[in-house]
Amino acid sequence: MSIEVRGISKSFGPTRVLKEIDLRIETGELVALLGPSGSGKTTLLRIIAGMEHADPGGGSVLFDGQDITAQGIGDRRIGFVFQHYALFKNMSVFENIAFGLRSKPWRSRPDAAQIKSKVDALLDLIQLGSLAQRYPSQLSGGQRQRVALARALAVEPRVLLLDEPFGALDATVRRELRRWLRRLHETIHVTTIFVTHDQEEALEVSDRVAVMRAGQIEQFGSPQEVYENPASPFVFQFLGHYNVFSARGQVADAPLSAGGGEGALTLVRPHDVVVSRNGNDRDAIPARVLHVGLVGPLVRVELERLDRKESIDAELTSEASKELALKPGDSVFVTSRHEHSFEDYSI
Numbered sequence: 001m002s003i004e005v006r007g008i009s010k011s012f013g014p015t016r017v018l019k020e021i022d023l024r025i026e027t028g029e030l031v032a033l034l035g036p037s038g039s040g041k042t043t044l045l046r047i048i049a050g051m052e053h054a055d056p057g058g059g060s061v062l063f064d065g066q067d068i069t070a071q072g073i074g075d076r077r078i079g080f081v082f083q084h085y086a087l088f089k090n091m092s093v094f095e096n097i098a099f100g101l102r103s104k105p106w107r108s109r110p111d112a113a114q115i116k117s118k119v120d121a122l123l124d125l126i127q128l129g130s131l132a133q134r135y136p137s138q139l140s141g142g143q144r145q146r147v148a149l150a151r152a153l154a155v156e157p158r159v160l161l162l163d164e165p166f167g168a169l170d171a172t173v174r175r176e177l178r179r180w181l182r183r184l185h186e187t188i189h190v191t192t193i194f195v196t197h198d199q200e201e202a203l204e205v206s207d208r209v210a211v212m213r214a215g216q217i218e219q220f221g222s223p224q225e226v227y228e229n230p231a232s233p234f235v236f237q238f239l240g241h242y243n244v245f246s247a248r249g250q251v252a253d254a255p256l257s258a259g260g261g262e263g264a265l266t267l268v269r270p271h272d273v274v275v276s277r278n279g280n281d282r283d284a285i286p287a288r289v290l291h292v293g294l295v296g297p298l299v300r301v302e303l304e305r306l307d308r309k310e311s312i313d314a315e316l317t318s319e320a321s322k323e324l325a326l327k328p329g330d331s332v333f334v335t336s337r338h339e340h341s342f343e344d345y346s347i
């Protein structure tokens with residue numbers, strides 16, 4: 001089912017947390033809402049779910065082209081998974097997944113055999129068939145979230161809304177689960193919105209990413225698009241480490257998200273920084289090596305610019321680093337392999 005949000009605005013007291021949001025998600029798509037804390041991701045998700053309502057006259061929500069703004073949560077057929085496991089502690093995994101099916105109105109309620117076969121199929125899908133009789137306290141955090149997802153899927157939702165579903169798990173489990181979720185999505189193809197503030201997670205899991213900032217969508221595109229062609233310095237900054245190579249006016253000293261000041265801004269990712277011993281390129285920036293450290297297969301070099309008081313982070317391959325044999329105090333020159341320029345951008 002497609003989801004369309006038109007001109008959604010929401011205020012809590014005097015604070016406007018969503019500002020005329022437009023967003024269209026196609027049937028079967030998995031879209032990540034990515035943004036810093038407080039940017040309005042959860043509020044938008046809750047409005048789509050019907051748990052919260054937009055301001056009066058503050059826009060509409062459409063499912064498959066039909067305006068459902070006035071509909072309550074019970075009529076929207078939505079599956080929801082939150083960061084904190086909402087499993088029933090006194091019910092087994094099986095009972096937890098069966099819960100939604102048993103709570104259906106009697107006319108559409110499946111019988112015991114149908115429930116069993118449905119729950120068994122879902123247990124297979126989440127690869128936890130052998131744990132059907134366990135209780136939530138006997139599961140790992142990752143397993144609990146998989147059960148929560150199966151429970152949300154049991155009632156065949158038209159839309160799946162996931163609010164930081166892996167937020168409480170450690171980094172390794174998170175990584176495993178997001179790959180698992182991606183594979184699962186390719187099997188079930190339910191239109192899914194995934195809220196996260198973790199850029200790696202958003203880029204890896206989704207078909208498209210909506211980058212949110214202060215109640216607005218700053219960019220909506222495929223992971224590759226937003227990463228390679230960020231629409232603004234904010235998006236660039238939010239998607240990974242960066243260096244400011246050149247900036248006009250006040251911008252150089254201001255944090256990118258601070259606001260105020262206009263200027264041409266050139267930003268470079270650490271892996272696009274090229275370090276050399278000679279300054280043949282006339283745009284080369286003279287710098288001094290401050291620190292050389294190993295980060296996995298890459299070597300991270302911290303440099304201090306000589307033309308202005310700023311540092312540059314570079315990530316070199318171990319071959320490049322060996323060839324250069326850098327050590328603290330060395331004088332070098334810095335250029336970029338690839339850079340992003342934002343002309344007259346107000347930040």
Ligand SMILES: Nc1ncnc2c1ncn2[C@@H]1O[C@H](COP(=O)(O)OP(=O)(O)OP(=O)(O)O)[C@@H](O)[C@H]1O
Nearest residue numbers: 012013017035036037038039040041042043044197
């Ligand atoms: N019920 C509420 N009453 C008052 N203010 C609220 C309420 N819910 C959210 N807010 C405020 O709205 C803003 C957006 O919150 P929201 O939870 O949507 O952001 P978020 O991007 O999901 O952040 P996080 O990643 O921290 O959950 C925040 O400033 C928050 O304090």
